[in-house]
Amino acid sequence: MGQLAFGIGLLVAIVVLAITHRLWAPAxxxxxxxxxxxxxxxxxxxxxxxxxxxxxxxxxxILLSMTVFSxxxxxxxxxxxxSGGLSAITVFGILLAIFVAAFLIPQExxxxxxxxxxxxxxxxxxxxxxxxxxxxxxxxxxxxxxTVVLVAVLLVMDHFVPDLTYSTFEPNLANVVFAAxxxxxxxAVLSAYIVLxxxxxxxxxxxxxxxxxxxxxxxxxxxxxxxxxxxTVSTKWFFTMFYWLVPPLENFDFRHEVxxxxxxxxKAGIDAAGVGILYIIVVLLVxxxxxxxxxx
Amino acid sequence: xxxxxxxxxxxxxSKVYRSLFAPAGTKAVDSLTLGVRRGETYxxxxxxxxxxxxxxxxxLGLIFPTSGKVNIFGSDxxxxxxxxxxxxxxxxxxxxDVFTGEELLDFYAGLFGYSRRxxxxxxxxxxxxxxxxxxxxxxxxxCSKGMRQxxxxxxxxxxxxxxxxxxxxxxxxxxxxxxxxxxLIYELKRRGKTILLxxxxxAEVEEVCDRVGIMYRGRLVAEGxxxxxxxxxxxxxxxxxxxxxEGASRVAAHSAVLGVEGDVVRMGHESSDRLWSVxxxxxxxxxxxxxxxxxxxxLQDVFVRAIRQDAPERDAGEEVH
Ligand SMILES: Nc1ncnc2c1ncn2[C@@H]1O[C@H](COP(=O)(O)OP(=O)(O)OP(=O)(O)O)[C@@H](O)[C@H]1O
Ligand SMILES: [Mg+2]
Numbered sequence: 001m002g003q004l005a006f007g008i009g010l011l012v013a014i015v016v017l018a019i020t021h022r023l024w025a026p027a028x029x030x031x032x033x034x035x036x037x038x039x040x041x042x043x044x045x046x047x048x049x050x051x052x053x054x055x056x057x058x059x060x061x062i063l064l065s066m067t068v069f070s071x072x073x074x075x076x077x078x079x080x081x082x083s084g085g086l087s088a089i090t091v092f093g094i095l096l097a098i099f100v101a102a103f104l105i106p107q108e109x110x111x112x113x114x115x116x117x118x119x120x121x122x123x124x125x126x127x128x129x130x131x132x133x134x135x136x137x138x139x140x141x142x143x144x145x146x147t148v149v150l151v152a153v154l155l156v157m158d159h160f161v162p163d164l165t166y167s168t169f170e171p172n173l174a175n176v177v178f179a180a181x182x183x184x185x186x187x188a189v190l191s192a193y194i195v196l197x198x199x200x201x202x203x204x205x206x207x208x209x210x211x212x213x214x215x216x217x218x219x220x221x222x223x224x225x226x227x228x229x230x231x232t233v234s235t236k237w238f239f240t241m242f243y244w245l246v247p248p249l250e251n252f253d254f255r256h257e258v259x260x261x262x263x264x265x266x267k268a269g270i271d272a273a274g275v276g277i278l279y280i281i282v283v284l285l286v287x288x289x290x291x292x293x294x295x296x
Numbered sequence: 297x298x299x300x301x302x303x304x305x306x307x308x309x310s311k312v313y314r315s316l317f318a319p320a321g322t323k324a325v326d327s328l329t330l331g332v333r334r335g336e337t338y339x340x341x342x343x344x345x346x347x348x349x350x351x352x353x354x355x356l357g358l359i360f361p362t363s364g365k366v367n368i369f370g371s372d373x374x375x376x377x378x379x380x381x382x383x384x385x386x387x388x389x390x391x392x393d394v395f396t397g398e399e400l401l402d403f404y405a406g407l408f409g410y411s412r413r414x415x416x417x418x419x420x421x422x423x424x425x426x427x428x429x430x431x432x433x434x435x436x437x438x439c440s441k442g443m444r445q446x447x448x449x450x451x452x453x454x455x456x457x458x459x460x461x462x463x464x465x466x467x468x469x470x471x472x473x474x475x476x477x478x479x480l481i482y483e484l485k486r487r488g489k490t491i492l493l494x495x496x497x498x499a500e501v502e503e504v505c506d507r508v509g510i511m512y513r514g515r516l517v518a519e520g521x522x523x524x525x526x527x528x529x530x531x532x533x534x535x536x537x538x539x540x541x542e543g544a545s546r547v548a549a550h551s552a553v554l555g556v557e558g559d560v561v562r563m564g565h566e567s568s569d570r571l572w573s574v575x576x577x578x579x580x581x582x583x584x585x586x587x588x589x590x591x592x593x594x595l596q597d598v599f600v601r602a603i604r605q606d607a608p609e610r611d612a613g614e615e616v617h
Contacts, residue, residue, distance in 0.1 A: 037406045041392065048394040112390045116451050119356045119384035120407040121376045295359040 034122045035130040042104065042134025056142055059092050063149050078157065082176055083259035085150040090183040090255065093143050097187045098210040100138055101194035104131040105291070106203035114296050125288035132195050132284060139187050147180040175264050179254040182269050185276045186252035190214060192280040193247050196287040199294060217249035247283075248275055298506060303459055303490045304332040304355065309364035311350050311514075324350040326514035327364070332459075332492050337485050339501040340494040341599065342511035348494035349387050351511075352463050355492070356384050368459065380408065383457035387464050389448030393437035397428050397447045400436060405454045422450040426480065442473040449480065460484060462493040466500055478503055498596050510602045518602035525598045529590035532568060534561040534575065536583030543581025550577050559583075565590060 047053075063085055105128070108114040118127065151173060193213050198206040216223075220243065227239035251272035257264045309328040314321035325347040332338045340348050353359045355366050357373040368378045391400050398419050405415040423429045426446040436444065445468065452460060465481060466474040474497075481504050485491060494511075495501050501508060508525060510518040518525060537559050539547065548556040552567035552574055563574055571588070578585060593601075 033409055034407050037403065041395075041403050045392055045394055111393075112386060112388070113392055115356075115358060115384065115386040116389065116391055116404065116448070117407070118358060119379065119382070119386075120404065120455075121379045122407055123376065293360075 034120075035126045035133065038117070038122070038127060038130025039133035039137060042131055043137045046100065046134070046138045055092070055096060056145060059088060059142075059146055060149055062088055063146060063153065074157075078154070078172075079259050079261070081150075081153060081157065082172070083255060085146075085153070086176065086179050086183070086255045086259060089143060089146045089150065089180050090186070090253070092146065093139060093183055093187040094190060094214055096142060097135070097139055097191045098194060098207060098214070101132075101135050101191040102198055102206040102210055103203055104135055104195060105198045106201075106206060109296055110203065118296060124292045124294075128195065128199065128288050128291050129284065132192065132287075135191050135195070136188055139191065140184065143180065143184050143187065147177060150180070151176060172258065172261055175254075175258045178264060178266065178269060179258040182252040182254050182272065185273050186247075186249045189247045189252075189276045189279050189283075190217065190249065192283040192287070193217075196283050196290065199287045199291040213247060214249070217247040218253075220246055220248055220250045247279060248272070251275065298333050298335040301334045302331045303334045303369060304492060305367040306330050306351070306355065307365050307367070309351065309354060309366065310362045311347070311354060311359070312362045313350075323514055325354070325361075328511075328514070328516055330509050330516060330519065332490060334458075334490050335488055336506045337481070337491040337493070337504055338507045338509065339505040340492070340509050340511050341496065341498060341501055342494075343496055346511045347514040348496075348511055349463055350514075352384075352461055352492070352494060355461060356382070380455060381458045383452035383455060383460045385448050385452040385460075385462040385465055388467070389445065389451075391436050391444070391447060391451065394435060396433045396435050397423060397439075397443075397450070398432045400447060401450055401454060404451050408455050418454060422453055425453070425483075426450045427476070441468045442470070442476075445469060445473070445477065446480075449477070453484075458490060460489050460491045460493075462491065464495055464497075465493060466495065466497055474500060498594070498599060502594070510599055512603050517605070518598065525602075526593045528565070529592050530565050532563050532565055532571060532588065532590050534563070534578060534585060535559055535587040536561065536578045536585045539578065539581045539583035543583070547574070547577045547581050547583075550574055553577075559586075 105114075108117075108131075114127075118124070154173060154176065190210070190213065194206060194210045197209045197213075201209065223239055223243045223246065227236055227243055230236035230239055251268075254264060254269065256262075307329050309325055310323070311325040312321040312323050328347075328351060330338075330340075340351065342348050350359070354361050355368070355373065357379075366373050369381060371378050373379075392403075395403070401419045401422055402415050405418050410418065419432075420429075423432050426449055428443060428446050428450065431439070431443055434443070436447065439447065445465070449462075449465065452462070462481070466477045469477060478500050481491065481493070485504065491504075493501075493505075502522060505522070507519065507521050509516050510525075531554065539556075539559070544556050547553060547561055550563075550573070552563045552570040554562045554564055556562075561574065561578060563571070575585060575588075
């Protein structure tokens with residue numbers, strides 16, 4: 001009942017906004033449109049640079065090569081492929097995020113392409129948002145390709161490996177996709193942090209900092225334990241702050257559950273995604289504030 | 297064409313670049329005040345590092361002043377509406393290099409929210425204005441410096457701006473390219489655009505500018521129209537061939553003549569009413585008069601003079617072409 005009301009309310013709000021579009025759009029400038037245009041050109045640029053294509057090919061090769069290993073136990077083989085495939089998706093996703101996101105803004109500053117853009121009626125936050133959105137699209141495309149290949153490999157195996165029946169395998173496919181989507185959220189959150197750092201530092205510094213943040217983000221639960229076990233109030237306070245500051249990357253990691261055919265809590269995933277989106281919004285806001293004061 | 301309305305006002309602008317390594321900072325711009333009138337072409341001229349680019353970047357809100365303020369069309373630079381009416385050609389402009397000229401212009405036009413149809417027309421128009429129609433499908437990274445500079449200028453014109461800000465529009469171009477760029481600026485000036493440009497290439501500025509501000513070490517050391525800056529001619533120079541040596545010494549003895557060196561006779565401008573008598577003397581000495589002219593001090597001379605006045609102890613005119 002409550003959900004229905006919420007849905008209707010949302011629909012009404014969208015319709016009202018659409019109808020009154022002409023009234024509020026001028027006040028927004030070309031805001032939304034500029035952001036979208038910057039995102040699009042960021043994606044188009046990445047497509048034309050062979051680097052991204054090369055990485056996709058490399059990843060596909062790795063995923064496919066895993067199928068040639070044959071193990072005694074089909075179930076074990078499936079486990080290996082799922083675990084290896086998801087790890088490849090996650091790690092390559094993160095590495096790509098670092099190399100895409102870390103270059104987004106610093107590259108513009110270093111090649112001075114930013115001047116022609118920021119001297120147009122484009123707000124700084126629109127630029128930051130457009131760049132981030134562009135990175136999200138690039139990363140989504142690459143990770144989708146990787147996931148599709150992984151699923152295809154599993155389906156093919158399911159067909160050719162005799163002892164592997166649909167009953168033991170099929171339900172897990174959805175989980176594999178779920179785990180990949182969750183990895184994408186981790187990548188999205190990390191990318192936002194990287195963009196934030198890149199608004200105040202050079203490319204090299206951003207890349208280094210990104211790796212550090214990835215490492216710390218993957219240790220969030222340890223930091224939580226440190227906070228819980230802290231002896232003094234000040235250290236407890238420090239670790240708690242730290243816990244909230246680092247990106248919650250661990251929450252997005254469902255590789256273990258999925259590859260071991262365990263029960264997967266979709267609810268935990270949705271909660272993690274919600275928290276992730278909140279982190280992204282806050283981090284991008286801070287990034288926009290920083291970039292607003294950046295001397296370009 | 298030039299009206300009294302001030303389109304761009306810079307007031308008491310100072311900029312100190314500070315960094316971790318130089319906490320005291322570099323003073324790039326020092327209490328700069330200048331105004332550009334509607335329809336006028338104003339050029340900031342100064343040697344490398346005199347703060348020209350810094351000034352223009354502050355005007356566009358790309359960097360922020362340490363003190364002072366900039367006013368464009370009566371508003372603050374931060375106002376987005378101001379940027380709808382301004383075009384900027386950055387120094388050594390570089391655009392997204394994997395895209396072609398037409399793709400780039402379409403993108404920049406899109407930032408003004410123009411419809412697809414309008415963008416298409418605009419791109420055609422701009423490409424032919426800057427003479428890039430034939431090369432419209434060449435990726436920026438494969439463009440020559442001249443082509444890049446033209447695309448960068450086209451990029452500054454997508455919104456048909458009232459005020460154009462050009463940072464060294466002719467730098468890096470060969471003589472033909474410089475000439476074409478100067479012609480283009482002329483054309484834009486003819487279309488009524490207000491232009492603020494900066495350059496260290498004095499000869500070109502001389503051709504296109506209504507007013508010149510000379511900047512040195514962050515300060516405006518002289519400002520005015522070319523005639524104001526250059527002043528009136530001070531001498532008359534007569535070039536005549538075939539004077540005999542003794543004839544030449546007779547000419548040199550003429551009271552209006554300042555000196556004779558080979559074929560060149562110089563006389564004071566204040567005695568211009570006695571030009572004919574000097575010419576007669578030259579003819580009597582066997583000279584055939586080839587040319588009589590009154591040289592104005594070039595902007596180069598003005599430049600060096602202004603800098604000397606400002607900082608007599610320093611070696612003035614460094615790095616001026
Ligand atoms: N980002 C920066 N950080 C620190 N110092 C800077 C920066 N940009 C410029 N400067 C310094 O400020 C001064 C003025 O530089 P600016 O680029 O404005 O000069 P310019 O007149 O445009 O010179 P040019 O003719 O070479 O283009 C120089 O001393 C320069 O070293
Ligand atoms: Mg400069």
